[in-house]
Amino acid sequence: xxxxxxxxxxxxxxxxxxxxxxxxxxxxxxxxxxxxxxxxxxxxxxxxxxxxxxxxxxxxxxxxxxxxxxxxxxxxxxxxxxxxxxxxxxxxxxxxxxxxxxxxxxxxxxxxxxxxxxxxxxxxxxxxxxxxxxxxxxxxxxxxxxxxxxxxxxxxxxxxxxxxxxxxxxxxxxxxxxxxxxxxxxxxxxxxxxxxxxxxxxxxxxxxxxxxxxxxxxxxxxxxxxxxxxxxxxxxxxxxxxxxxxxxxxxxxxxxxxxxxxxxxxxxxxxxxxxxxxxxxxxxxxxxxxxxxxxxxxxxxxxxxxxxxxxxxxxxxxxxxxxxxxxxxxxxxxxxxxxxxxxxxxxxxxxxxxxxxxxxxxx
Amino acid sequence: xxxxxxxxxxxxxxxxxxxxxxxxxxxxxxxxxxxxxxxxxxxxxxxxxxxxxxxxxxxxxxxxxxxxxxxxxxxxxxxxxxxxxxxxxxxxxxxxxxxxxxxxxxxxxxxxxxxxxxxxxxxxxxxxxxxxxxxxxxxxxxxxxxxxxxxxxxxxxxxxxxxxxxxxxxxxxxxxxxxxxxxxxxxxxxxxxxxxxxxxxxxxxxxxxxxxxxxxxxxxxxxxxxxxxxxxxxxxxxxxxxxxxxxxxxxxxxxxxxxxxxxxxxxxxxxxxxxxxxxxxxxxxxxxxxxxxxxx
Amino acid sequence: xxxxxxxxxxxxxxxxxxxxxxxxxxxxxxxxxxxxxxxxxxxxxxxxxxxxxxxxxxxxxxxxxxxxxxxxxxxxxxxxxxxxxxxxxxxxxxxxxxxxxxxxxxxxxxxxxxxxxxxxxxxxxxxxxxxxxxxxxxxxxxxxxxxxxxxxxxxxxxxxxxxxxxxxxxxxxxxxxxxxxxxxxxxxxxxxxxxxxxxxxxxxxxxxxxxxxxxxxxxxxxxxxxxxxxxxxxxxxxxxxxxxxxxxxxxxxxxxxxxxxxxxx
Numbered sequence: 001x002x003x004x005x006x007x008x009x010x011x012x013x014x015x016x017x018x019x020x021x022x023x024x025x026x027x028x029x030x031x032x033x034x035x036x037x038x039x040x041x042x043x044x045x046x047x048x049x050x051x052x053x054x055x056x057x058x059x060x061x062x063x064x065x066x067x068x069x070x071x072x073x074x075x076x077x078x079x080x081x082x083x084x085x086x087x088x089x090x091x092x093x094x095x096x097x098x099x100x101x102x103x104x105x106x107x108x109x110x111x112x113x114x115x116x117x118x119x120x121x122x123x124x125x126x127x128x129x130x131x132x133x134x135x136x137x138x139x140x141x142x143x144x145x146x147x148x149x150x151x152x153x154x155x156x157x158x159x160x161x162x163x164x165x166x167x168x169x170x171x172x173x174x175x176x177x178x179x180x181x182x183x184x185x186x187x188x189x190x191x192x193x194x195x196x197x198x199x200x201x202x203x204x205x206x207x208x209x210x211x212x213x214x215x216x217x218x219x220x221x222x223x224x225x226x227x228x229x230x231x232x233x234x235x236x237x238x239x240x241x242x243x244x245x246x247x248x249x250x251x252x253x254x255x256x257x258x259x260x261x262x263x264x265x266x267x268x269x270x271x272x273x274x275x276x277x278x279x280x281x282x283x284x285x286x287x288x289x290x291x292x293x294x295x296x297x298x299x300x301x302x303x304x305x306x307x308x309x310x311x312x313x314x315x316x317x318x319x320x321x322x323x324x325x326x327x328x329x330x331x332x333x334x335x336x337x338x339x340x341x342x343x344x345x346x347x348x349x350x351x352x353x354x355x356x357x358x359x360x361x362x363x
Numbered sequence: 364x365x366x367x368x369x370x371x372x373x374x375x376x377x378x379x380x381x382x383x384x385x386x387x388x389x390x391x392x393x394x395x396x397x398x399x400x401x402x403x404x405x406x407x408x409x410x411x412x413x414x415x416x417x418x419x420x421x422x423x424x425x426x427x428x429x430x431x432x433x434x435x436x437x438x439x440x441x442x443x444x445x446x447x448x449x450x451x452x453x454x455x456x457x458x459x460x461x462x463x464x465x466x467x468x469x470x471x472x473x474x475x476x477x478x479x480x481x482x483x484x485x486x487x488x489x490x491x492x493x494x495x496x497x498x499x500x501x502x503x504x505x506x507x508x509x510x511x512x513x514x515x516x517x518x519x520x521x522x523x524x525x526x527x528x529x530x531x532x533x534x535x536x537x538x539x540x541x542x543x544x545x546x547x548x549x550x551x552x553x554x555x556x557x558x559x560x561x562x563x564x565x566x567x568x569x570x571x572x573x574x575x576x577x578x579x580x581x582x583x584x585x586x587x588x589x590x591x592x593x594x595x596x597x598x599x600x601x602x603x604x605x606x607x608x609x610x611x612x613x614x615x616x617x618x619x620x621x622x623x624x625x626x627x628x629x630x631x632x633x634x635x636x637x638x639x640x641x642x643x644x645x646x647x648x649x650x651x652x653x654x655x656x657x658x659x
Numbered sequence: 660x661x662x663x664x665x666x667x668x669x670x671x672x673x674x675x676x677x678x679x680x681x682x683x684x685x686x687x688x689x690x691x692x693x694x695x696x697x698x699x700x701x702x703x704x705x706x707x708x709x710x711x712x713x714x715x716x717x718x719x720x721x722x723x724x725x726x727x728x729x730x731x732x733x734x735x736x737x738x739x740x741x742x743x744x745x746x747x748x749x750x751x752x753x754x755x756x757x758x759x760x761x762x763x764x765x766x767x768x769x770x771x772x773x774x775x776x777x778x779x780x781x782x783x784x785x786x787x788x789x790x791x792x793x794x795x796x797x798x799x800x801x802x803x804x805x806x807x808x809x810x811x812x813x814x815x816x817x818x819x820x821x822x823x824x825x826x827x828x829x830x831x832x833x834x835x836x837x838x839x840x841x842x843x844x845x846x847x848x849x850x851x852x853x854x855x856x857x858x859x860x861x862x863x864x865x866x867x868x869x870x871x872x873x874x875x876x877x878x879x880x881x882x883x884x885x886x887x888x889x890x891x892x893x894x895x896x897x898x899x900x901x902x903x904x905x906x907x908x909x910x911x912x913x914x915x916x917x918x919x920x921x922x923x924x
Contacts, residue, residue: 056451138647139647142647142648142650144646144647144650146450146451147394147450147451147454148601148646148650150451150454151597151598151601151646152643152646152647154594155594155598155639155642155643156639156643158594158635158639159636159639159640159643162632162633162635162636163636165632166630166632166633166636215788217791217792218787218788218789218790218791218792219775219779219787219788219790219791219792220784220787220788222772222775222776222787222792223776223779223787225765225767225768226765226768226773226776229765229766229767229768230763230764230765232747232763233759233763233764233765234776235747235748235751236725236727236747236748236751236757236759237751237776237777237832237836238748238749238751238752238782238836239748239782240746240748240782240783240784241748243783243784244784247784247788277590277594278590281455281458284455285455285458285459288455317476320466320469320470320475320476321466321470321476323462323463323465323466323469324462324463324466324467326459326462327459327460327461327462327463327466328459328463329459330455330456330458330459330460330462331442331456331459331460331463333455334446334449334452334455334456334459335442335445335446335456338449338452
């Protein structure tokens with residue numbers, strides 16, 4: 001009981017700080033921290049699939065990137081200069097092509113639906129989910145597990161990245177989509193450097209964390225914990241392990257997609273680098289530092305790593321050393337604190353537990 | 364035909380890198396994501412040795428092997444050793460090492476912090492002079508065959524044979540195979556499994572170092588050049604079947620050629636895209652590797 | 660509603676109504692028949708033991724029964740249902756419970772949590788997404804826990820249990836599913852003498868109310884628990900009968916002459 005109270009207090013404290021922070025921040029830092037909160041959402045997605053079901057996806061960047069691109073397409077079209085077609089398409093068009101989204105460049109008709117912001121937002125969640133479902137269905141049906149899942153997802157993210165770079169006339173190629181219009185919903189405009197976007201991100205983070213927390217505390221979360229430990233035992237108890245893995249994998253893809261949406265809104269761009277291997281692995285490290293089995297830990301991990309990283313890159317003396325510190329952090333987290341910050345916090349809090357007897361429980 | 368030879372040389376590099384990784388992953392169940400950085404180190408050894416010592420590519424081969432092997436040894440002892448049995452953790456930790464090694468090159472091993480620059484290091488792209496005899500082109504049966512590509516192929520063949528001999532014909536090799544099959548039992552039989560692992564890790568890293576020398580002859584050298592190799596090589600290893608030397612040879616050959624032909628037919632990026640797609644399919648539908656018959 | 664495991668499902672035909680039948684069950688690995696043309700029938704309420712030397716195909720037979728391995732030929736029937744190739748999870752749901760040789764339970768979870776995962780009869784993703792884990796054991800869970808002597812450690816982490824307790828926990832998990840047949844792979848392996856005693860008692864206790872198929876090679880243990888023995892040799896069934904019949908069986912004696920399996924009995 002006591003442990004539960006402390007956990008609850010930790011969540012409360014975290015979100016109280018998150019929601020109070022903008023009062024003390026200038027617009028630059030409001031934006032930076034908003035981006036880190038987006039990363040925290042990513043880390044929650046990783047924690048769901050890795051921490052709670054043992055599925056280590058190294059291609060989370062793919063879903064993140066897709067989420068970002070989907071809304072970025074809508075926000076690109078919302079810029080007046082990009083009417084009727086985005087500027088970058090004009091640079092790539094055939095000389096006599098019609099200046100219309102239907103046919104200015106090969107495949108540009110795919111942009112048509114994204115005139116509607118709602119479709120951009122929806123697609124940013126649904127498309128990652130569908131891709132994860134398709135890939136996951138095959139992977140888990142084939143009983144692919146462990147490191148093979150990691151490598152397959154990593155390779156898929158690389159494919160996604162290369163396809164985007166390679167289809168310049170459709171995707172903006174290496175430069176991605178930049179100079180996006182600010183998000184505007186129902187007459188409310190969200191300013192990336194203002195408190196509005198910050199609170200939008202913070203609210204979504206809160207919702208995602210609460211929902212995830214809810215999901216892992218159901219019987220389903222319980223079965224997933226068992227799957228993480230020994231999936232074949234779970235199978236011989238009569239569960240279709242595949243469906244459970246598929247569910248949590250899709251959920252984590254959707255969470256990454258949501259994070260991607262918010263990233264494009266906060267950072268005003270989407271680029272292929274979001275799908276890079278190093279970014280996907282970074283997400284895993286945030287979750288690992290915070291504690292892979294803890295949703296709150298994952299959030300804290302993402303904030304800490306990125307905050308230190310950004311302080312270091314501001315400082316001319318620290319900047320060249322930062323990647324080394326980051327690398328050391330990877331190594332040390334794995335070697336010294338495999339349960340992350342959350343694990344350390346837990347061992348502080350937890351006293352040796354008294355085993356309770358059946359009688360006590362049934363009373 | 365020229366495409367085929369280019370494919371063969373891609374395959375040779377892939378093979379050498381994959382061979383090292385196969386030894387490390389296949390026998391020790393460690394995924395060394397810093398393996399690509401061993402390629403990078405090999406390439407920088409060549410850059411530095413040719414710039415400062417005037418050494419040729421030939422004498423860089425053993426030198427790079429030695430340097431990369433030493434790095435590998437250090438990584439095994441310091442980081443990997445406590446992580447045996449925790450496969451995914453080795454992956455994360457060695458990724459951290461990869462970051463560190465890349466940055467060390469960028470900041471001139473840290474000397475840059477004190478304003479000292481070493482020619483050949485840093486974030487810039489570097490090139491390596493290739494001896495004249497390797498720059499020639501042979502004309503065989505009406506096709507142009509670059510000598511350098513055949514040289515690469517030759518080195519790969521030699522290294523493949525040496526590794527085969529080492530693994531299957533020496534005492535070290537049989538101990539290594541024993542450790543990989545049953546670590547505890549082998550250790551209980553009096554084999555120093557820690558030493559075997561460290562040596563195998565060093566040898567695998569050394570091979571990647573040699574690959575780095577070869578790569579430096581036809582590609583520019585940069586601190587982040589290694590990362591693509593480790594992914595490709597890992598794909599080669601699993602596609603060929605973990606722990607099967609011949610499978611590694613064949614899958615390196617096939618994947619190298621696929622990449623080369625698709626690249627000629629469309630472009631380099633699609634070459635890699637197809638490569639990854641092929642490997643994903645292999646992993647999904649024949650995860651025990653292409654050339655391994657399934658038992659049980 | 661879950662039935663309480665030790666209640667009789669039916670009073671009729673005890674010992675004659677077949678629960679599990681295999682028809683010409685065969686599996687070949689690279690041409691080698693690990694299990695060869697096995698026709699086995701286990702009746703309701705029976706406690707059957709399969710013995711045989713290492714490599715006789717006992718464990719492979721269990722793998723075939725619970726779907727871990729697919730047969731090359733032949734079928735497995737559970738009552739009037741052909742369960743061949745329907746997948747491990749579906750086989751488990753249809754009523755085949757298996758306990759593995761090395762205890763496989765969820766060590767990070769408490770004993771109660773282990774039982775809860777096992778006893779939950781609704782196995783669908785969404786059914787479990789919209790239900791919470793009750794904090795207290797159900798009647799079934801309390802019953803199997805007391806049967807296996809785990810009532811006092813329900814809130815202990817499984818990793819804190821002794822080897823014997825782990826084995827019993829896994830057995831309790833299987834029992835909590837109220838299976839038609841329980842498959843046990845060397846249930847007394849690695850146990851102390853006292854634990855072995857308790858396990859034997861537990862199995863005798865189960866006989867009658869449960870149909871149990873045990874793999875064992877410790878003849879002393881076999882003779883304590885067993886009424887009917889099936890002997891496997893080189894993948895095939897060599898003989899079937901009571902312990903004394905088996906010991907007098909010429910074919911068995913020839914196959915195992917001097918082998919540790921029977922001589923030490």
